[in-house]
Amino acid sequence: MIFAIETAALQTFDGAFADELFLVARILFGGVIAFIGLNHFLNLEEMAGYAEYKGAPAPTLSVGASGVVLVLGGLAVALGAFPTLAAGALAGFLVVATPMMHDFWAVPEDQRQDELNSFLKNVGLLGMTVLLLAVSTVEWPYAVGVGLV
Template sequence: MLAELATTPLQFDTPFAGELFLVGRLLFGVTLAFMGLNHFLDVDGMAGYAEFKGLPAPRFSVIASGLVLVVGGLGVVVGAFPVVAAGGLAVFLLGSAVAMHDFWSIDDPEDRQNEMTSFLKNVYGAGAALALLAVGGTAWPYALGLGLF
């Protein structure tokens, strides 16, 4: 018989746990915020790609997704509204993985590999966002501590 699984509250009482959690948030959040900034720096190019992929309102989609990436990424970094930030990032990353990086529908092997790589990046990013979402209601070390929950 399997032992009963129990959850314990998130604890940062091991050496450097809080600092490592901060470094992880920095790596994750700054990378996504930078990606979002790129949306604003190349709106026309990205809107063309979004239109090619069949997204409705491609220019608006690029700007909105850039905003989600910048605000969500910075929210994770500073620990402000982490449930909203991580949840928004998870939804965006999963949605864009399927809508924008549909490698299964590409015939050219090189293009298929590029889309698969982008798809997988979005999926593992969504996994990280979901992990942060799971602990979003707890106190984060080195964080502003602003939140809804």
């Protein structure tokens, strides 16, 4: 017997309070991402030192640029503005930064658990960005309604 998985195009957010729950999820996720980005600026020297230790190119510039991506991407997700661009930029950042900055497999034993926790946190955040990309072409409820699509 061959099993088939059928998919249907997502047209709307159906279900009781689906629109409101999606808005709350966007605000929580986007707010956390924007706050992480803000910390890139508030702790620029410390984070640039860590980025240099991890081998990031142009560490101060890298931390500042990633802070911009995180703040703007997070705010755009929360507001529902440019959803494809915002989710794509956040996913790109996470795909690059996660293995570079949280290489738990290559650190001394006493640092391994902290790096593993940060790695897994970022993988979870990446999962959310992929989900947002999947629904980025659908009209988001309670969104400002600007985008590239």
